[in-house]
Every structure is written in structure tokens, then in C-alpha cells.
Amino acid sequence: SQTIHQWPATLVQPVGSPLSLECTVEGTSNPNLYWYRQAAGRGLQLLFYSVGIGQISSEVPQNLSASRPQDRQFILSSKKLLLSDSGFYLCAWSVLFVTGELFFGEGSRLTVL
Amino acid sequence: TQLLEQSPQFLSIQEGENLTVYCNSSSVFSSLQWYRQEPGEGPVLLVTVVTGGEVKKLKRLTFQFGDARKDSSLHITAAQPGDTGLYLCAGPLNNNAGNMLTFGGGTRLMVKP
Numbered sequence: 001s002q003t004i005h006q007w008p009a010t011l012v013q014p015v016g017s018p019l020s021l022e023c024t025v026e027g028t029s030n031p032n033l034y035w036y037r038q039a040a041g042r043g044l045q046l047l048f049y050s051v052g053i054g055q056i057s058s059e060v061p062q063n064l065s066a067s068r069p070q071d072r073q074f075i076l077s078s079k080k081l082l083l084s085d086s087g088f089y090l091c092a093w094s095v096l097f098v099t100g101e102l103f104f105g106e107g108s109r110l111t112v113l
Numbered sequence: 114t115q116l117l118e119q120s121p122q123f124l125s126i127q128e129g130e131n132l133t134v135y136c137n138s139s140s141v142f143s144s145l146q147w148y149r150q151e152p153g154e155g156p157v158l159l160v161t162v163v164t165g166g167e168v169k170k171l172k173r174l175t176f177q178f179g180d181a182r183k184d185s186s187l188h189i190t191a192a193q194p195g196d197t198g199l200y201l202c203a204g205p206l207n208n209n210a211g212n213m214l215t216f217g218g219g220t221r222l223m224v225k226p
Contacts, residue, residue: 042199
């Protein structure tokens with residue numbers, strides 16, 4: 001069966017510090033991978049998506065970047081965090097070109113102070 | 114302005130009551146999905162509806178897809194405290210990269226014992 005894990009679960013970082021959130025998927029090959037951000041328990045905002053190794057598309061210009069160094073690994077990064085980067089970050093995967101159902105990781109709560 | 118509008122945004126009811134939440138759009142979707150998210154966790158897929166007029170039942174939950182495929186509803190019968198959570202609807206935006214989901218703003222449901 002397929003599983004997805006992301007870490008760390010909770011992170012408190014000072015403004016201006018770097019960020020690295022990691023996500024891995026097991027049990028499937030060549031998945032679509034996504035990073036979403038969720039503010040205050042509301043809807044999800046798509047940040048980045050990837051359809052293959054090294055292929056990253058950004059939906060929202062911002063202080064963050066994403067990379068996909070391996071087929072089932074997706075990383076969200078920042079060189080210098082802003083207060084506005086605080087939020088709940090979710091990694092997800094889906095099967096390419098099917099109905100698009102997403103399977104989410106456990107989420108990472110980022111607080112920038 | 115979100116492509117998918119959910120209502121109500123918040124709903125607090127007593128155990129045993131029935132409720133309906135709505136997901137509306139001016140756009141036609143090939144399918145719509147419903148997710149439930151508990152605090153501090155990632156959303157979990159409940160159901161996908163794909164045919165206009167379709168009704169799907171999942172125990173006490175009934176999902177309906179509008180005839181024109183622009184709206185969906187979720188009806189819960191005899192709500193229980195375990196139904197508490199954030200309910201999100203989502204629909205695919207097909208593009209050159211495959212399937213990406215756009216999410217509604219969510220309905221936060223609290224069922225009091």
C-alpha cells in the first residue's frame with residue numbers, strides 16, 4: 001500500500017532563518033507531488049507541484065522554493081523565512097492523469113517568530 | 114474569489130441532528146471530491162462524485178453531485194461528535210501538467226455531545 005510521510009511535524013523558526021520540509025512517498029512510482037499551505041484551518045492553497053524528477057511548477061510567487069531530487073521525494077525550502085510564511089504545510093501525491101484524488105501527509109506546522 | 118464556494122463556513126450542532134453543507138461553483142467540473150480534515154492532520158478523501166445527479170452514500174453521509182456538475186452537497190444524518198472536523202470540497206482543473214485540484218474554503222463542523 002502507498003504511504004506518504006512529511007517532517008518535521010512542528011517547527012518554530014526565527015525570521016530570516018532557512019527552511020527545509022521533506023516529504024517522501026512509498027509504494028507508488030512517478031506520482032504527481034504537491035505542496036499546499038493552509039491558513040487558520042481553512043481551504044488549501046497550492047504552492048508547488050511536480051510531475052517528475054527535477055520538474056517543478058510554482059502556482060504562487062513567494063519566498064519559497066521546491067525541489068524533487070528523487071522520484072518519490074519532494075522538498076520545500078526557503079533561504080530566509082518571513083513572518084507571513086507561518087502556516088500548516090501539506091504534502092500530497094496523486095496518480096497522474098486519473099481523477100486527481102489527493103493523498104496527504106500528516107502536515108507540518110511552521111511558526112515564524 | 115474562490116472557484117468553489119462552501120457554505121456555511123461554520124456549523125455547530127448537537128449530537129443527533131442532521132445537517133447539510135454545500136459546495137457551489139459557476140464552473141462545470143468533471144468530478145468533485147469531498148475531504149474531511151481533523152485538527153493537526155492532513156485531509157482524508159471521503160468520496161469522489163463523477164456523474165451529474167449522482168448520489169453516493171457512506172454510512173450516515175450522503176453526497177450529491179448536481180445535475181449540471183457545478184455543485185455538490187454533503188448531508189450527515191444523526192451527527193456524532195466523531196463527525197467534527199473541516200469538510201473540504203475540491204475539483205480538478207485539468208491543464209497540461211495533468212490534474213490539479215482547487216479547493217473550497219471549507220466548512221468547519223462541530224458536533225457537541
